[in-house]
Amino acid sequence: MPDRRQFVLQAATAMGLAQCATGAAEDSSAAAKVTSTPVTWKGNRIGVSTYSFWQFKNASLRNIENCINQAADMGFDGVEILHRQMEDESNGYLQKLKQAAFRRGLDLCGFSTHQTFVSPDKAVRKKNVEHTCHCIELAYRLGIPTIRVNTGRWDTSKDFDELMANKGIEPRLPGVSDDTAYGWVTDSLSECLAKAEECGVIMGLENHWGLGRTAEGVNRVVKTVNSPWLKVTLDTGNFLENMYEQMDAIAPQAVLVQAKTYDGGGSWYTLDIDYARVVSILRKHNYQGYVSLEFEGKEDVLTAIPKSLVRLRQAFAK
Secondary structure: OOOHHHHHHHHHHHHHHHHHHHHHHHHHHHHHHHHHOOOOOOOOOEEEEHHHHHOOOOHHHOOHHHHHHHHHHHOOOEEEEEHHHOOOOOHHHHHHHHHHHHHOOOEEEEEEOOOOOOOOOHHHHHHHHHHHHHHHHHHHHHOOOEEEEOOOOOOOOOOHHHHHHOOOOOOOOOOOOHHHHHHHHHHHHHHOHHHHHHHOOEEEEEOOOHHHOOHHHHHHHHHHHOOOOEEEEEEOOOOOOOHHHHHHHHHHHEEEEEEEEOOOOEOOOOOOOOHHHHHHHHHHOOOOOOEEEEEOEOOOHHHHHHHHHHHHHHHHOO
């Protein structure tokens, strides 16, 4: 017959096992409740491009730290930096910008760069490959996960005003076919892939002018390169025909969306963009990334940009 001490030990063990079983059942039930609870969609985070403030003309708003502070005061979530707006490229300057954004609770969500690969001159293309790799390095040091890249254009227009008057359409270079030019672009961007992968920075090909003017052109380049390090920056204001159909065509590859607004009328054109429809397209393709405001209107940027933020918040919160 077991002694009293053994009896107590056996009883305690049995009780412990029962409690463990009860606890496990409760944990399992709680886990089931958690997993069955629907996730609430918070909407896309909204950033603003420093270009929106500067617009290549507002000298007093060129300073990027000033743009960061303005963005924080207005209530944005992040800032996209325009490379051509930077006044320095030293590491000290880059870390100063990164710290300024962090202290104001902002992400540096994008880096908008310029390049052109549409040139028969190998030296020109090589220079632009080197420039793009350099920009990838800058983005890496800034902690920015994606950079905007362009195909480049034929550059046969007299100036940008003429290009815009012709809706971004230019004559080809004499004796050069589209196929040849697309080859220049895909080969050049392919040369940038190793640097992009090394730095963890995704290149987002924008629907811009030149060979990237149409969704067909953007997708042709992205599909030919066929890399996780080349995706799409979708600009809502750069499709001048069938804008929603074309947005829909490139949305599956989007890693950043640039949202245009035109309060006061646009400098070259004004588009009436139905952002509820844009949101519907992006939701269909499960786009959850940043939306970066690119303000291109003539109204004072310090009054127009906050109004644009309200409109975008209302649209992208749904």
